Amino acid sequence: MDSEIIIEDDNDDNDDNDDNDDNDDNDDNDDNDDNDDNDNNHEESIPTTPVLKSNENKNVKAASNTCEKKKKKGVFNLQWLLDSQLGSFLREYKPDSTKALCIACNEKFSIHYGGKNDIDRHIKLKRHIHNMKSFSINRQLITSTMKPNKESEEVAAAEGTFVYHGVKHGHSYSSQQCTTNVIKTIFSSCSAIGKSMSCGRTKCSSIALNVLAPYFTQQILIEVKEACFFSIMFDASNKGNSKLFPVCVQYFSKFGVKKGIIDLIDDADESATNTFENLEAAIKKSGLSLEGLTSIGA
Structure with missing residues (x-):
């Protein structure tokens, strides 16, 4: 009787152990499945954030480029006069730096939006081609008859x-x-x-x-380029219906501190943005470097 009872207890223990092992295996499998699911979810979520950020960066850059293009202002470049073809008829229109003067056609035209492209467009006009023929002949006659005295x-x-x-x-x-x-x-x-x-x-x-x-x-x-560093001073003054901005530069030369006017801007708009653009255009047109600008005064 005793031996039979013992045998039954052993079988029950084995059954219990088998059940526990099965449960443990099932738990392990469930844990592994959960981990695999988490890994898959993690892998799928990784690329979404950079993609969104990259798209946002592209949109920001595109918007900034558009704003820069809108703010860009076409002004006359003195380097154009070094070209033998352009230098024969093209002149700077000093009252307005966004315009150029054609002495062959005796007219001024805007370069505000196209810059040099506006000049190329003017060259292709029929009236300019016709005027250049007579302009070249008259110029040759004048230079040949004038003798130095x-x-x-x-x-x-x-x-x-x-x-x-x-x-x-x-x-x-x-x-x-x-x-x-x-x-x-x-x-x-x-x-x-x-x-x-x-x-x-x-x-x-x-x-x-x-x-x-x-x-x-x-x-x-x-002298300013030799000194490297300079300061800019400007102020608005009214002359009739015109609003003038004389641009004065101060620098240190071998003779001491010197001042001089490098440009005179005619612009009725006194906003801070427009004033900054005019000063930046005046400095670049003069061939000076913004890195050498030490101070601004009024």
Whole structure:
């Protein structure tokens, strides 16, 4: 009796162990399945976040590029004049840097949106091609008939010196015209140069704007580039219906601290964004580096 009872207990224990082992195996399999599911879910979720971020970055870059294109402002580039084809007829329109002047057609046109493409488009116009033919012939006739004369060069030098003196001391063009008449009266009998001088208001203005101003502006820019560092000062002033922004530069040269005007901007818009764009365009047009700008004043 006792031995039979013992045998039955052993069988029950074995059955219980088998059941436990089966349960453990099932639990392990369930855990493995859960882990596999988690791994699969993790692997599937990994690429979604970078894709979304990359798409967002592309959208941000596209929007920023669009804004930059809208803010970009086409201005006249002095490097265009170095081209022999463009330099023969193209000139800078100083009252508005977003326009160019064609002396063959005697008209100004906008380069605000296309830049050099607008110039190429103007060259292909029929009226420009027709005007260039007569312009080239007239230019050859003028240069072939004009011969240098020592006396005329001396008169030109005297007139340039006279206008420079008047501008330096703030004399009006009307007063310079009156002074020229006095000089001609006094020195007509003893000086051929004094007798030949003629500086009316229009001529004084042309000498100051087209001869003296470009030369001294170029000299200032050469000295600023040698100094490397500079500061910019500007302020708005009203002249009739025009809003003018003179751009003044200050730098340290071998003669000490110097100041000079490098540009005069005519723009009625006084917003901060437009003022910044005008200053940036003036600095780039002058060939200066923004890295050398140390301060801005008004």
